[in-house]
Amino acid sequence: MPEYDTVFSLPSVDEDPDTELGVLLMGLGPERLLAGLGVADADPVSAFLLVDQLRHDARPDLTMAAAMRDGVTRWQAARPRLAAADPEPGVRSAALRRLWAVALRAVGNAGLSCGHGERVFLAACWLRRAEIDRLSEADRGAPGIAP
Numbered sequence: 001m002p003e004y005d006t007v008f009s010l011p012s013v014d015e016d017p018d019t020e021l022g023v024l025l026m027g028l029g030p031e032r033l034l035a036g037l038g039v040a041d042a043d044p045v046s047a048f049l050l051v052d053q054l055r056h057d058a059r060p061d062l063t064m065a066a067a068m069r070d071g072v073t074r075w076q077a078a079r080p081r082l083a084a085a086d087p088e089p090g091v092r093s094a095a096l097r098r099l100w101a102v103a104l105r106a107v108g109n110a111g112l113s114c115g116h117g118e119r120v121f122l123a124a125c126w127l128r129r130a131e132i133d134r135l136s137e138a139d140r141g142a143p144g145i146a147p
Contacts (some may be wrong), residue, residue, distance in 0.1 A: 018104070019097055019101070022120065025120070026099075031135065034075060037074050037118065037121040038068060038072075041117050051067065075122075075132060081111065082110050085110035103124070
């Protein structure tokens with residue numbers, strides 16, 4: 001008998017809160033993920049909310065472009081270690097929570113020294129690495145990232 005009903009199933013109520021946050025982050029655009037990575041330290045939820053404020057120019061002390069630049073710097077530093085640590089580089093599951101678990105495992109296996117928020121945003125960026133790579137390679141020339 002299958003573990004889950006193939007017609008419809010709700011997520012487990014025992015799911016880790018980071019997993020549910022990860023599912024939300026997977027729906028964000030690469031600009032928001034990089035900005036989140038740029039401002040993420042201890043608390044991923046605070047970073048998520050800060051990025052929303054930055055998108056609406058609600059913070060006089062920080063801009064979306066500055067957060068994205070910091071995110072690009074963090075991504076480019078972590079990217080080679082994530083690639084070397086990816087436990088499953090082949091066919092990926094379509095199940096969001098399984099994808100998230102694999103991405104978190106890759107971040108953990110990379111041996112990066114980072115806070116909780118940075119770990120969560122790195123996992124989200126790793127899942128969307130093709131888009132994140134394109135945006136970070138454009139780095140200084142891309143709209144919104146220019147110095």
